[in-house]
Amino acid sequence: MVFSEAHQAFRESVAGLVQRQITPFVDEWEAQHDFPDSVFTTLGDAGFLGTRFPETYGGQGGDYLSSIVLAEEMASCGSAAVAMAVSVHTDMATPPILQFGTSAQKEKYLPACIAGRTVAAIAMTEANAGSDLAAMETRATRTAHGWLLEGSKLYITNGMRAGLFLLAARTGRPEDGAHGLSLFLVEGAAPGLSRRRLEKLGMNASDTAELSLVHVELPQDSILGEPGAGFSQLMWELRGERLIAAASALAGARAALGYTLEWCRERRLFGTSLASFQVTRHTLAELQTDVTVATSFVHSLAAQWDQGVPPPDGEIAMAKLVAGRVASRVADTCLQLFGGAGYMAEMPISRYFRDSRLMRIGGGTDEVMKEIIARAALKL
Ligand SMILES: Cc1cc2nc3c(=O)[nH]c(=O)nc-3n(C[C@H](O)[C@H](O)[C@H](O)COP(=O)(O)OP(=O)(O)OC[C@H]3O[C@@H](n4cnc5c(N)ncnc54)[C@H](O)[C@@H]3O)c2cc1C
Numbered sequence: 001m002v003f004s005e006a007h008q009a010f011r012e013s014v015a016g017l018v019q020r021q022i023t024p025f026v027d028e029w030e031a032q033h034d035f036p037d038s039v040f041t042t043l044g045d046a047g048f049l050g051t052r053f054p055e056t057y058g059g060q061g062g063d064y065l066s067s068i069v070l071a072e073e074m075a076s077c078g079s080a081a082v083a084m085a086v087s088v089h090t091d092m093a094t095p096p097i098l099q100f101g102t103s104a105q106k107e108k109y110l111p112a113c114i115a116g117r118t119v120a121a122i123a124m125t126e127a128n129a130g131s132d133l134a135a136m137e138t139r140a141t142r143t144a145h146g147w148l149l150e151g152s153k154l155y156i157t158n159g160m161r162a163g164l165f166l167l168a169a170r171t172g173r174p175e176d177g178a179h180g181l182s183l184f185l186v187e188g189a190a191p192g193l194s195r196r197r198l199e200k201l202g203m204n205a206s207d208t209a210e211l212s213l214v215h216v217e218l219p220q221d222s223i224l225g226e227p228g229a230g231f232s233q234l235m236w237e238l239r240g241e242r243l244i245a246a247a248s249a250l251a252g253a254r255a256a257l258g259y260t261l262e263w264c265r266e267r268r269l270f271g272t273s274l275a276s277f278q279v280t281r282h283t284l285a286e287l288q289t290d291v292t293v294a295t296s297f298v299h300s301l302a303a304q305w306d307q308g309v310p311p312p313d314g315e316i317a318m319a320k321l322v323a324g325r326v327a328s329r330v331a332d333t334c335l336q337l338f339g340g341a342g343y344m345a346e347m348p349i350s351r352y353f354r355d356s357r358l359m360r361i362g363g364g365t366d367e368v369m370k371e372i373i374a375r376a377a378l379k380l
Helices: 005-032 038-045 064-075 080-093 095-100 103-115 174-180 230-266 278-306 313-343 348-360 366-378
Strands: 120-123 139-142 146-157 164-170 181-187 193-197 208-219
Touching: 005 038, 005 064, 005 080, 038 080, 038 103, 064 080, 064 230, 064 278, 080 095, 080 120, 080 146, 080 164, 080 230, 080 348, 095 103, 095 181, 095 230, 120 146, 139 164, 146 164, 146 181, 164 230, 174 181, 181 208, 181 230, 230 278, 230 313, 230 348, 278 313, 313 348, 313 366
Parallel strands: 120 164
Antiparallel strands: 139 146, 146 208, 164 181, 193 208
């Protein structure tokens, strides 16, 4: 109901490109634990990497719902990993540049990112600072020529291929906590920045890296906004990130449910179909209800965003929490309906089972979401 005809047309063009140029290759990419950078340029050439960025920078000038459409159609490509890599680029690492950057920073970085020539990553997490971002230890110190960066980052999506990092570091004193953080634009080629690839339980086609930052010299104008504004900038970014991640997880759940329905109709046992058992039908009905209701909630929050009223943090946290739970439930229940076939690596449901687990951890864990919801409810 919230999508216009223009959104529907955009959905069809993204779906067409995904079917032709992404889905046929995802099995190969998952097996290789990698996918080519050309996915970004293909999406950039089609105008899909700048849906809500102004045309001045090569974007489409669209709205937040357009980003939701892109995330949902990408999530239907058969590899949540590829979809996540693209979402990190389009809806996590680059929007803060538009929101908080100077004209020079926007002109320097956004056109290349929107064209897909530069891949972007966002680097917040550290070994001792995940849920507790304010405990960040990576330091940026002022020098005569700019900033000196020392530290490390962990679990950074697109970290191996990124040409640009939106990187959080401490510019204040440790006792300043959240008030002492700032965001920096760090180019991938910066001397002193090195990367190590991490292997994961799932999301295999996406790259996840540990970054080491040893004596990395940054120019004066590499800071995004004012020193000390980093934490509130990250909180702004995380709102958009969580809603996009929720939409993406639910689109993946819809796709998984789609092929499970097909399987239940086709699978013969005890002289009948799996779908003929009432327990199967009721299970499917519950999943269908969960996915539909959760999706509707996410869409309503996204529409609110476009009306110029950012949804309250508590409601965004609810959307992420519910999407993660629904995705996990769909993954586990659908795998069960496939029986032994569901446990085979070659079956899409087993990939979805592994990949969907991340939703309850990345971008803020379930427990952190509950803290945000409780704080809002208790007005703390
Ligand atoms: C595949 C993958 C990709 C990622 N991509 C990125 C990326 O691109 N950029 C980036 O910056 N980060 C990224 N992350 C990091 C991710 O956001 C963090 O892993 C996540 O926020 C959790 O932090 P942590 O791993 O340090 O866990 P911890 O914070 O150590 O949490 C451990 C446990 O403690 C619980 N806990 C934490 N706080 C509380 C509390 N107040 N009350 C009760 N329980 C609590 C948690 O819920 C969890 O169960 C990625 C992670 C993964 C796995």
